[in-house]
Amino acid sequence: MPIYLIRLAQVHESFRKVELQALADLAGVSLQFIKYDDNSPYCIVNLPSDSAARKVITRSILAQGIYELWGEGSTYDTLHDSIHDLSASKWSKYQTASFRFTVEGYQGGKSAADQRTIIDSFSYIALKGQPRMRDPDVAFRVFEAYDLNVSEPKYFYFGRFIAESCRNEAKKTYDLKKRHYISTTSMDAELTLLTANIAHVAPGKLFYDPFMGTGGFPIACAHFGAVVFGSDIDGRTIRGLGGSARRGQTGKMDVVGNFKQYSLESSYLGSFVSDLTNTPLRILPIDEDYTKGYLDGIVCDPPYGIREGLKVLGSRQQLLDTERQSHQDQYMLPGYIPPKKPYSFTALLDDILAFAVATLVADGRLSMWMPTANDEDIELIIPNHPCLELESVCVQAFNKWSRRLLTYRRLRESEVPEGALEAVKRDYEQGTRASDLNDFRRKYFQGFKEFESMKKEFIRMKAGPPRELDAEVPKR
């Protein structure tokens, strides 16, 4: 099988292989990793053909482009030798084609004059066509990998350009800064698009987001061709009556407006106000004949209970009969707001899994984000369900906490082990206050307290002793 070099972006490292694998699965091509390192933007893979390579990469968010590998080495001499060995048979094919030849450095670079010398050293390939920077018939690139702050490169690759990814364009188009309507917890466009790729979004599929907010995930899914709908417990974010998170922005901002901005209205089914624990969607038991799954995928970023409150329908305390009566009497009135109560985060995660099992088609995917504190020594708990298989875990690390993208595949009925559905009843944290119910939230705010006191200490140190230090300086 031909060997290809994928030039990756050096961000979200733990997502990169997962994304490429998901895109290969989606395109139905086999992909084998030959060389991959989290610290390197160069990844060597096996793919069946140029067209397969193009299919995989054109949709990628974390790759920049893909090249047919023509040679590699740790010095220019070994690189040239390797090019002779690997690709001499291919040279004649491009003899008369117009071409572009560039040199790219990672963590370093060469001056234009040096680049020219390098390019001239490849004269043995004997390209006789016209050099053309714009739209050439064929493009070649020399890759130089440097160690940080070292002037000479440590490794070289040489490749023939096959295809560019949609990374730059998609990031620019969906940039939150230019989005019509966002909220305080809108997820960065790059990550929403990435999530859509990992969740196997594809043209003609149906995707749903139960915590849509201003619609970031549905928009990303619609960009890749899926038909989408969503819901949120807060109707104001959907209808756009809660105001915009953007300073100084007034007027009617709503989710539909976002879809219109990107000309994706045709793919937007609409949204409704609902709570996942009391969902109006069809979720009858699986053995009931008419409830085969109907969603191809679910993508979501559930509320963690920190910036977005984690609440579900219900009352903190059991309602008295008189209170019940008053709800019953008044719920039809226009200003009525249904009571909500804080909810256990782990219970919510399990609810999402159960919901996914009831609504996904076989092989459908659930991709959800979940936060964890970084200091936990214990094995991180990943929620599971007998009808779901964990496909991948990607981590985005922050200072004291990180969030992970968990992706599950809905097993086919034949794959589900016998008797596995005897649901394991779990005990969740009991309590009525948000912090009693959410371990992560509690840690987050304790951590925050620690951080605050550290900051104060730091300021005190800076303000206190400098006089003495100053006095000492002239003596040295």
Place this chain on the structure above:
Amino acid sequence: MKLLTLNFLTCAIKTCKTNPASFPLHPRDAELEIQEADLNLTFLKNILPRLMWEELRVISSELGLPELPATPPAPADLVEPSNTPLDTAEVTLAEGGAEAQEVEETPSQTAKDLHRILLETCIQEGKLVCGSCGHEYAVKEGVANFLLPGHLV
């Protein structure tokens, strides 16, 4: 909300879920609006086997829309029969040869009608009523509200 969503929605009250009468929800006093959308043949083909056809017919007749046929169309009915399928399918064995050339398909009238009902007809205002408990869910500005009042959770 586009009519297709009604094919997935039941009553939000847990005790109603097991009662077949809770699906579909019945539109009442509905103001409909047609919102033009691009026809998505791939999607129609994908969603067709998942449609609850009988329930869709019920909703459609309750809304006073043209009557739907008694049986759902077959996937092949969505595509206009092509006279010269082999001309366009003359696959040039490109690199790898694995490239299955996509034949341009023309949506049939059946597909267009289905698209009109499912993906262009929207409920803007009105109510959705559960056939089991009679609870009414309001639709405002095209967004339905399924939050349950305190006494029903």
